[in-house]
Amino acid sequence: MSRTLDLPIVDILLRPQWDGPAGARNQTAAARVVEALRQHGLVLVRPDSAFAASNQVFLQKMGVFFRLPEAVKRKYVIEQAGVSYEVGYMPPHTEHAQADAEYGEFIARIDNEADKPVPHIGSNPIARFMAPIGERASSEEFPELNLPPVTVAEVPGMNASIDDLGHLLHGAGLAVSEYISVGLQRPPKLLRDMLEHPDGPHCLAPTGVNLREEFARKTPGRVSNTDLLNWLRNERYCLDGFHNDVNLITVHARANTPGLHTWSAHGERYDALTIPEGCVLVQSGRQLRHLTGGLIPAMYHEVTTTPGMIPYARDELEAGRDPVRVGCPFFVHVRSDVLMSPIVGDRTTYRPIKAGDFVKEMISTIYGNN
Numbered sequence: 001m002s003r004t005l006d007l008p009i010v011d012i013l014l015r016p017q018w019d020g021p022a023g024a025r026n027q028t029a030a031a032r033v034v035e036a037l038r039q040h041g042l043v044l045v046r047p048d049s050a051f052a053a054s055n056q057v058f059l060q061k062m063g064v065f066f067r068l069p070e071a072v073k074r075k076y077v078i079e080q081a082g083v084s085y086e087v088g089y090m091p092p093h094t095e096h097a098q099a100d101a102e103y104g105e106f107i108a109r110i111d112n113e114a115d116k117p118v119p120h121i122g123s124n125p126i127a128r129f130m131a132p133i134g135e136r137a138s139s140e141e142f143p144e145l146n147l148p149p150v151t152v153a154e155v156p157g158m159n160a161s162i163d164d165l166g167h168l169l170h171g172a173g174l175a176v177s178e179y180i181s182v183g184l185q186r187p188p189k190l191l192r193d194m195l196e197h198p199d200g201p202h203c204l205a206p207t208g209v210n211l212r213e214e215f216a217r218k219t220p221g222r223v224s225n226t227d228l229l230n231w232l233r234n235e236r237y238c239l240d241g242f243h244n245d246v247n248l249i250t251v252h253a254r255a256n257t258p259g260l261h262t263w264s265a266h267g268e269r270y271d272a273l274t275i276p277e278g279c280v281l282v283q284s285g286r287q288l289r290h291l292t293g294g295l296i297p298a299m300y301h302e303v304t305t306t307p308g309m310i311p312y313a314r315d316e317l318e319a320g321r322d323p324v325r326v327g328c329p330f331f332v333h334v335r336s337d338v339l340m341s342p343i344v345g346d347r348t349t350y351r352p353i354k355a356g357d358f359v360k361e362m363i364s365t366i367y368g369n370n
């Protein structure tokens with residue numbers, strides 16, 4: 001069943017105050033943030049700072065990067081201490097959607113066939129560029145999760161644009177963590193203190209998928225513009241398989257074209273989300289589920305082709321370029337050395353675990369066998 005999610009927009013301050021005249025208004029906003037996260041694992045927030053111009057420049061720069069020849073991009077693949085792709089370039093068809101028992105259980109509870117994810121086995125077509133943002137932790141225990149950023153020489157201004165948008169999203173993520181703490185009736189800085197000074201391994205991790213190349217890979221020999229547009233019109237094709245994120249929250253800036261589909265906590269699938277200008281979309285991850293003892297679910301999502309991509313693809317094809325979908329997720333992470341114990345909810349199922357161990361467990365499944 002095709003549904004469009006009509007999320008309310010919550011206005012937030014990047015430097016929230018919890019007392020005085022603004023306090024009551026922010027407390028109400030905090031309750032709305034938590035309510036939306038509990039129900040949908042998602043909330044749209046509008047920070048008191050302009051995002052649109054930075055977002056636009058970033059999409060343009062990343063489009064240029066993802067169109068570079070594969071051999072050039074692969075110069076930016078970084079591997080350290082057996083952990084790859086935590087910074088720099090991750091080629092297409094590297095990540096694997098995880099098919100663990102928990103995912104299977106969630107899918108089995110979905111009654112309506114049309115609400116189920118696109119069947120998908122194997123690797124994800126999306127590529128990524130991982131750009132760490134924030135004051136890096138000098139984590140002696142988890143250095144491989146806390147690497148310095150990578151500079152790309154071939155796209156002038158790309159790194160500056162990453163810093164610009166990255167810092168805006170970083171600020172929004174930290175502020176939202178305060179709204180979540182307050183909405184859970186806990187002290188404002190309770191979650192925030194786990195995220196900064198020094199920062200957790202926060203990362204702006206834009207995704208890129210060249211729709212023409214993916215279409216050609218799937219259907220060799222058929223790559224005319226008309227066939228490509230018909231494919232987008234007719235097939236729901238998996239670009240990033242059904243999963244939830246390992247980190248605390250993911251803060252999305254606007255993508256250049258729709259494609260993100262999400263599930264409510266009750267298994268209702270929502271189609272091709274778009275983010276209104278001036279807003280960011282906040283999505284709950286596994287660290288937040290753990291820290292709230294299961295009260296806030298880790299939101300499931302996938303990225304697929306959709307007819308909503310056609311206007312963007314047609315414009316690019318007319319301009320003589322391959323259409324490349326660029327997504328803008330920013331991963332907000334708990335500092336690797338923090339022992340994560342639930343601040344509310346079920347403390348029996350969700351046992352204390354260090355954030356670095358929690359993340360490394362997941363990484364080993366994401367980059368598993370082909």
Ligand SMILES: [Fe+2]
Pocket residue numbers: 243244245301
């Ligand atoms: Fe994700």
